[in-house]
Amino acid sequence: MYLSLPEVNFIGKIPESFSYLTSLHYLDMTSCNLSGPIIKPLWNLSHIQSLYLRNNHLEGPISQFFKFGNLKELLLGINNFDGQLDFLSSNRSWTQLEAFEVSSNSLVGPIPSDVSGLQSLKSFFLSSNHLNGTIPSWIFSLPSLDELYLNDNYFSGEIQEFKSKTLWDVTLKQNQLQGPIPMSLLNQQSLSYLLLSKNNLSGQIASAICSLKALTMLDLGSNNLKGTIPRCLGEMSELWVVDLSNNSLSGAINTTFSIxxxxxxxxxxxxxxxxxxxxxxxxxxxxxxxxxxxxxxSDTFPKWLGTLPNLKILSLRSNKFHGPIKTSRAGNLFVHLRIIDLSSNGFSGNLPMSLFENLKAMKINDEITKIPQYVGEDLYYYYHFSETITTKGLDLEFRGVLTTNIVINLSKNRFEGCIPSSIGDLIALRTLNLSHNGLEGVIPISLQYLSVIESLDLSFNKIRGEIPQQLASLTFLAVLNLSHNHLVGCIPRGKQFDTFENSSYQGNDGLRGLSLSKDCGDDEGVPQAITPFGLDQGEEEDSTMISWQAVLMGYGCGLIIGLSVIYIMLSTKNPAWFSRMVEELDHKIIMRMKKHKKRY
Known part of the structure; x- marks a missing residue:
């Protein structure tokens, strides 16, 4: 008898009426929004062989499932079950169990070492718990093991040699495992997924890995592996992912990537x-x-990579690349690129205008019309591509890169010349970092069209002129760094610019504004008098005092002359001429006072 109810929104406990289904062999209640403990009447299902309760909110000790004595498949992942696995050592009734899955729960402690009743086990999933200790030898001795998921725990010790010859998925990443990669893993003709990243594995990557003809994903990143990269990795026809990052591999990349x-x-x-x-x-x-x-x-820019029709992320950061970046405008290169990071190299010459013009994916802001997706999203069940991106002044590691995360980082090179106005066409940009170069010219007004930009860093260059007032329209801008340039004039007011601190502008002696505690104008944006360049605070005060003294002296002289004129006009009895003169003089005095008030 079979009952399959996946994704039925029950809400609450498992219905007690299920206890009457005593002949049930198969029950699937995956993703049913169930919660609470397993009700006692459910234990009446003594004939149950396949029990699927994945992705709910069920709770209680994992040992309670010991009461089901005829199980072949028990899938309990993504719940709130807790406790230890001690009951496995005394369980003699699960001799038929082939699949045991309790990933993403709250299990603790070690796996017992004296288990002998699970010799039929093919799929063993304990990932994302709080398990520790060494992986017991009985797991490596399982004769029919196909899938082993122990990732995201705290297991230590070495990976032993496997007895099974039918392995096709071994995922042990994110633990504290040590020692070499066992040769038995490299002799598995059916092995498709080998994910051992984020451990402390050592030794070299043996050339025997070339015999894994079915291998689809190889993730050995973040270990202590040494030696060279096997030449054969580019000739394995089924391989999708090669991640050997953050190891100590050396030598040239001699891998030949076959057609x-x-x-x-x-x-x-x-x-x-x-x-x-x-x-x-x-x-x-x-x-x-x-x-x-x-x-x-050490190489020049590999512009021929632009011919790859699906390339979305390219990072060459922190190497010894050198020379100018030249690409063909008519070459249709890098059209799908979303992240390009060439920072911390020796690139020189002008910024690559032709490259910017080719970046078609950066010219389309479709985040409103599309559901956000990850680059290589269909790989994510097995492998999460992570990328370090310098954004908002920080080096951040993204475990998964959204297709909307558009980044250009050309910082810490030797670029010269002006910032091309064509960058303003890349309206999907989130991060633009051109800092620590030798760029000159002005900030292009066209940057106002980068409507979703969140981080803009132009610091440590030789950029001159004023900050375009139009940049105040960039409402998503969270981090702005224009420090250490030759900028002058008033800092724009309003919106995001009212949130940036002094550090965004320091090292620009000609800049003025509230962020720098240097007045730049009243609320209407009328500029005030600028103290001559090079005066210190005392000289500024003296200059202000001298200016006011001159004004008062001028008004005093004008007053004496005016009284003299009044006396003469009264003597000549010509009030009409006198009235016109008084009005004109009054107007001049008022205008002069307004002018000086605005200046000071």
Whole structure:
């Protein structure tokens, strides 16, 4: 008897009426919004073999399921079950159990080491709990194990050799495991997913990995692996993801990427790789993310990567790239690129105007019409692409990159010349960082069209002129850094500009405004007199005093002359001429006083 009710919104406890279904063999209540403990009458289901209660809000000790003695499949992931797994060591009734899944709960403690009744187990899922200790040897000895998920726990010790020959998914990432990658893993002809990242694994990546013809995802990032990258990785026809980031791999990237490969992510960030970018990467027509940052690569800009039709993320940051960036305007290059990070290199010459003109994906702001998605979203059940992005003044690691996160980072290079006004066409930009270069000219008014920009950094350049008042329309701008340039004039007022602090403008001696505690005008924006460049505070006060003395002396002289004229006119008895003169003199005095009031 089968009962399948996935995604039925029950709300609350499992109905007690289910206790009458004593002949039930299969019950699926996945994603039913169930909560509370397992009700006692449910234990009447003594014939149950497959019990699916995933993705609910159920709670209670995990040991209570020991009462179901004929289980083949028990799937309880994404709930609030707690307790330890001690009951497994005394459980002799689960000899038929093939799938045990309790991921994303609140289990604690170690896995018991004396378990002997689970020899039929094929799928074992305990990820995202609070389990610790070593992985017991009985797990590695399971003869028919296909899937092993122990990721996101606190397991330590070494990964032992596996007895099973049918493994196709081994996910042990985010633990504290040590030692080398066991050779038994590299001899699994059916292995499709090998995810061991964020551990303390050591040793080299053995060339035996080339025998894994079915391998789809290889994630060995954030370990202590050394040696060179196996040449064969680019020739494995089923491989989608190669993540060897944040290890100590060295030497040149000698991998040959064959025509027709299916690679979508190549992440070699944070190693000690040298030499040039291999030209065979141009064969990776499915590639979406390429991160070669934080290495010791020495090359010119690989503009030929622009021919990759699906490339969305390109990071070459913190290497030894050099020379100008030249691309063809008519080449239709980098049209889908959403993140380009070339920071901390030796690139020189003018900013690459032709590159900006090719970035078509950055010219379309469709976040309102589309549901936000992640780059490579269909890979996310197994692999989360992470990228370090410098935004809002911080280096932030994003576990998953939204397609709306549009970034250009060309900071810390040797670029010269002006900022091209064509950057204003990239209306989807969220982050623009051109800091620490030798840029000159003025801030283009066209930047006002970057309507969703959140972080703008032009600091440590030689930019002159005024801050365009039009930039006050950028209502999403959270971080602005224009410090250490040669900017002059008044800082724009209103909206986001009223939130930026002095640090956004320091090092620009010609700038004035409230943020710098230097008056720039009244509420109507009328500019006030600017103290001559180079005067200190005392000189400013003296200058102000001298100016007022001159005004008063002028008014005094005018008063004496005026009284003399009055005496003469009264003597000549010509009041009409006198009246016109008085009105004209009064008007001049009032206008002069207004003028001096605004100046001081």
């Amino acid at each position: 027709g490969n299916t690679l979508r992510v190549i992440n070699l960030h944070g190693n000690k790789l040298e030499g040039e970018v291999p030209r065979s990467l141009a064969n990776c027509k499915s590639l979406e993310c390429l991160d070669l940052g934080n290495n010791e690569l």
